[in-house]
Amino acid sequence: MSTTETDELVNLKIDGKDVAVPKGTMIIRAAEQVGVRIPRFCDHPLLKPAGACRQCLVEVARPGRDGNLATMPKPVASCAEAVSPGMEVYTQHTSEVSKKAQHGIMEFLLINHPMDCPVCDKGGECPLQNQAMTEGRATSRFIDVKRTFPKPIQISSQILLDRDRCILCQRCTRFQSQITGDRFIQLQGRGGGTPGYAVHSLNGSQVGNFDAQVLNFSDDEGATPEYVPAQYVGPYGQSGLAEGFSAGPIEASEEDASGRPFASYFSGNIIQICPVGALTSASYRFRARPFDLVSVAGVAEHDASGSAIRIDHRRGEIVRRLSGEDAEVNEEWITDKDRFAFRWQNGSDRLTTPLVRDESGALVPTSWPDALDVAARGLSAAGKNVGVLTGGRLAMEDAYAYSKFARTVLGTNDIDFRTRASSEEEDSFLASVVAGTGVGVTYQALEHAGHVLAVGFEAEEECGTVFLRLRKGFLAGTVTVSVVGPYATGGTAKMGARLIPAAPGSEAVVLNNLAAGDPTYDSLAEAGVILVGERAASVPGALSAALDLAHRTGAQLAWIPRRAGDRGALEVGAIGTLLPGGRPVEDSAARIDAAAVWGVASLPSTPGRRAPEILEAAASGELGALVLGGVDVADLPDGARTSIESTGFVVQLEVRASATSQLADVVLPVAPPSEKGGSFVNWEGRIRPFGQVLTSVQLPDRTVLNDLGREMGVDMGLARLGDVVNEISEFHTWDGVRAAQPQYPAQQVEVPEVGEAILASWNLMLGAGTLQDFEPHLAGTARKPVAVLSANTAAAAGVANGSLINVSGPAGTLKLEAAVTSMPDGVVWVPQNSVGCQITTLGVHAGQKVALAAANAEVTK
Numbered sequence: 099m100s101t102t103e104t105d106e107l108v109n110l111k112i113d114g115k116d117v118a119v120p121k122g123t124m125i126i127r128a129a130e131q132v133g134v135r136i137p138r139f140c141d142h143p144l145l146k147p148a149g150a151c152r153q154c155l156v157e158v159a160r161p162g163r164d165g166n167l168a169t170m171p172k173p174v175a176s177c178a179e180a181v182s183p184g185m186e187v188y189t190q191h192t193s194e195v196s197k198k199a200q201h202g203i204m205e206f207l208l209i210n211h212p213m214d215c216p217v218c219d220k221g222g223e224c225p226l227q228n229q230a231m232t233e234g235r236a237t238s239r240f241i242d243v244k245r246t247f248p249k250p251i252q253i254s255s256q257i258l259l260d261r262d263r264c265i266l267c268q269r270c271t272r273f274q275s276q277i278t279g280d281r282f283i284q285l286q287g288r289g290g291g292t293p294g295y296a297v298h299s300l301n302g303s304q305v306g307n308f309d310a311q312v313l314n315f316s317d318d319e320g321a322t323p324e325y326v327p328a329q330y331v332g333p334y335g336q337s338g339l340a341e342g343f344s345a346g347p348i349e350a351s352e353e354d355a356s357g358r359p360f361a362s363y364f365s366g367n368i369i370q371i372c373p374v375g376a377l378t379s380a381s382y383r384f385r386a387r388p389f390d391l392v393s394v395a396g397v398a399e400h401d402a403s404g405s406a407i408r409i410d411h412r413r414g415e416i417v418r419r420l421s422g423e424d425a426e427v428n429e430e431w432i433t434d435k436d437r438f439a440f441r442w443q444n445g446s447d448r449l450t451t452p453l454v455r456d457e458s459g460a461l462v463p464t465s466w467p468d469a470l471d472v473a474a475r476g477l478s479a480a481g482k483n484v485g486v487l488t489g490g491r492l493a494m495e496d497a498y499a500y501s502k503f504a505r506t507v508l509g510t511n512d513i514d515f516r517t518r519a520s521s522e523e524e525d526s527f528l529a530s531v532v533a534g535t536g537v538g539v540t541y542q543a544l545e546h547a548g549h550v551l552a553v554g555f556e557a558e559e560e561c562g563t564v565f566l567r568l569r570k571g572f573l574a575g576t577v578t579v580s581v582v583g584p585y586a587t588g589g590t591a592k593m594g595a596r597l598i599p600a601a602p603g604s605e606a607v608v609l610n611n612l613a614a615g616d617p618t619y620d621s622l623a624e625a626g627v628i629l630v631g632e633r634a635a636s637v638p639g640a641l642s643a644a645l646d647l648a649h650r651t652g653a654q655l656a657w658i659p660r661r662a663g664d665r666g667a668l669e670v671g672a673i674g675t676l677l678p679g680g681r682p683v684e685d686s687a688a689r690i691d692a693a694a695v696w697g698v699a700s701l702p703s704t705p706g707r708r709a710p711e712i713l714e715a716a717a718s719g720e721l722g723a724l725v726l727g728g729v730d731v732a733d734l735p736d737g738a739r740t741s742i743e744s745t746g747f748v749v750q751l752e753v754r755a756s757a758t759s760q761l762a763d764v765v766l767p768v769a770p771p772s773e774k775g776g777s778f779v780n781w782e783g784r785i786r787p788f789g790q791v792l793t794s795v796q797l798p799d800r801t802v803l804n805d806l807g808r809e810m811g812v813d814m815g816l817a818r819l820g821d822v823v824n825e826i827s828e829f830h831t832w833d834g835v836r837a838a839q840p841q842y843p844a845q846q847v848e849v850p851e852v853g854e855a856i857l858a859s860w861n862l863m864l865g866a867g868t869l870q871d872f873e874p875h876l877a878g879t880a881r882k883p884v885a886v887l888s889a890n891t892a893a894a895a896g897v898a899n900g901s902l903i904n905v906s907g908p909a910g911t912l913k914l915e916a917a918v919t920s921m922p923d924g925v926v927w928v929p930q931n932s933v934g935c936q937i938t939t940l941g942v943h944a945g946q947k948v949a950l951a952a953a954n955a956e957v958t959k
Contacts, residue, residue: 110185113192125176137229139373140267141177149178151267155199157188173199204234210245212262220375222388253307255878257365264376270368279592280362283307363562363863366437380875382418397778397788398436399662399771403563404780405432409791433562441872447755449767473764474809476747480722485712486513488672489728490661493776495822498670499800506698507807511674511706515667517733520708524635525675529837532657533668534680537783539627539656545571548625552581553644555631558589559863560660568593580618584858585921601922602858603945606639606844609647626653639844658781666779674706679829687834695828713741723747731758751799769796775819850924850947858927859944865932883935885914886927892918895950902953909941913953
């Protein structure tokens with residue numbers, strides 16, 4: 099068997115120490131293997147070598163043709179030089195040449211570096227600051243005036259750049275090109291004499307975005323616009339003014355909400371990997387020092403990725419979040435939503451005391467004993483006619499408490515964690531394929547899958563860490579991607595994915611039509627993975643078709659929900675058809691299993707209703723009460739407000755006051771993730787535990803439910819987190835009969851009339867969700883909402899690219915800018931829940947018809 103390049107070992111010496119590493123390994127990595135530290139700035143293990151900063155210079159000797167060692171005439175950059183057989187490396191620890199070279203580079207880097215350390219956000223955790231002490235001169239020989247720039251400029255409403263601190267290591271620009279594929283920041287003005295530059299040419303290379311006035315360049319040679327400090331209100335000059343600095347004017351769909359040509363969901367990573375204080379966050383700038391902070395490992399709560407994060411708090415307040423390192427999950431990257439959207443937990447509307455509705459109908463503060471007493475009496479009066487709805491913010495342990503509370507205290511299976519469209523087909527799919535299956539497809543498997551097919555799933559928008567892994571695999575040549583969807587999004591293009599066009603509702607037909615000879619089908623048959631998003635549940639036959647395709651090709655299949663708590667809720671039975679561990683409610687052996695763990699004689703055997711059915715039953719009076727946990731009325735199906743208002747008694751457990759709170763009879767405040775311990779289960783099925791960050795007087799949902807159960811005469815035994823974890827572990831893997839896999843037929847899509855279109859929609863990563871509240875800097879980087887449609891559909895509606903279009907439904911109209919692209923005719927895509935664009939105002943949902951017409955007003959830039 100032949101030896102691959104990565105398996106072939108190379109023997110060398112580093113500072114006299116023998117080391118054997120795979121062929122192609124860089125010297126700096128080989129040194130790490132034997133514990134030899136070489137200083138560096140531009141080097142990063144997840145980025146390609148650049149050799150930009152030169153701080154890692156070392157002396158190298160190689161065997162010549164005569165076999166004798168010959169020292170290279172100059173030191174080499176160890177981050178960009180691969181090892182070779184017989185090589186000997188002398189670092190600053192053993193070579194005066196290396197030491198002098200590194201001291202010289204450090205002196206060069208510090209020539210124009212400002213003395214900002216007392217105020218710089220990087221102070222105390224700055225590699226430049228640290229290495230200046232270890233690899234720098236004791237005194238400076240520079241006596242001239244340092245270069246200065248206006249401070250800071252805005253790369254976006256969230257990212258600020260101090261150009262005078264930048265050492266041009268290019269970590270940030272390499273990240274955006276190699277990891278995310280976003281066009282938002284680049285090294286510009288290389289050589290200092292680029293045409294079109296006036297002030298810039300005097301200052302040499304700079305890092306910046308494609309913003310003419312910020313970078314002091316103009317399309318009119320010789321014209322030097324006066325610098326104006328950046329505000330959060332749109333761009334200073336059109337992208338692409340200077341030839342060679344942009345691919346051209348940006349499209350409407352590429353702008354962010356502030357109007358800038360910056361649309362990246364991962365921009366915060368460049369702050370973390372910047373080795374100096376050049377890149378900072380508008381929300382954290384001047385807020386704290388590293389030695390003021392207490393750091394706690396955590397898990398992101400915004401999607402199903404399970405990304406590791408580090409939470410830093412000061413004086414009882416969270417001031418920033420950073421990416422944690424987890425090679426198996428998120429490596430070292432997180433989304434901007436995971437990084438910056440944490441202030442929602444302590445907004446002005448935070449619930450601090452229980453509320454009950456008095457005789458006048460007003461919600462008034464009360465004590466915990468009184469609130470629990472009122473809640474217990476109201477739920478007891480409803481008997482077993484109580485429905486339970488939970489949201490996606492719940493940790494697994496909290497969802498487990500709701501599951502047990504519904505069965506053992508309320509005596510019902512009417513519980514559902516899905517505050518979205520669902521179906522009987524999805525019930526069967528989740529029960530037969532997902533629940534109780536443990537860790538299935540992993541991030542590593544995706545990266546090396548061969549081929550991945552996404553159905554009802556937009557990776558960049560709905561699970562950013564999955565997108566980064568797929569793009570990494572695409573760039574490495576270990577995976578190709580196909581996407582079934584209405585049009586090729588930016589994320590699709592950045593993964594090099596093949597678009598399989600599908601009008602909303604036709605996904606099942608498209609999957610059924612895939613057969614041998616189709617490149618996607620053939621690739622899946624060789625080695626592939628099918629990723630199914632939660633949106634597939636709203637398309638009749640789509641989940642069945644995905645399963646059938648998996649059987650036909652032998653591909654693996656994975657389900658990726660949008661919210662952090664969904665997979666955990668499914669695993670612990672917060673759904674009407676399943677008990678913990680994927681045990682079917684209808685199976686007597688499964689009920690006996692669960693009853694034994696829970697210490698009760700029996701459990702209800704009738705499968706519970708889904709969320710829409712629970713709300714309908716509540717509206718009709720069939721259910722006398724509702725328990726809502728982490729549920730926003732805006733997330734629920736149409737008519738939910740009326741259903742909740744019609745319910746005789748409503749108990750809500752929530753972190754912050756909301757529109758739902760105004761409909762409740764008892765409101766019980768609970769702790770957000772940062773104020774309790776627990777775990778999420780990510781889309782892989784991997785349990786992701788997190789610890790409590792802040793001390794709090796608020797209780798987790800599980801503790802409140804445990805107290806409420808006691809008030810109703812049932813002790814669930816869930817007072818402590820350890821009790822919950824131990825009890826969940828007793829639900830071993832279910833080895834009994836599983837639910838039958840769904841076999842639902844595909845349905846034909848309704849053909850729209852002239853002036854109509856089928857609505858396509860999904861949630862953008864940054865939108866109008868409540869978990870993004872109180873973070874205006876992040877909100878400015880949300881993508882601008884537009885209506886995407888084909889040229890023929892636009893022409894039929896009388897609109898052109900960039901003009902305004904009215905998208906109308908039975909309940910209202912949205913006025914948006916039109917973005918014309920290649921996609922099926924008779925389809926229009928708009929964001930599901932963005933600021934200024936929420937499809938609930940139309941009175942329709944994705945897959946239904948809307949009317950299109952040109953709007954009178956013109957677009958103003």
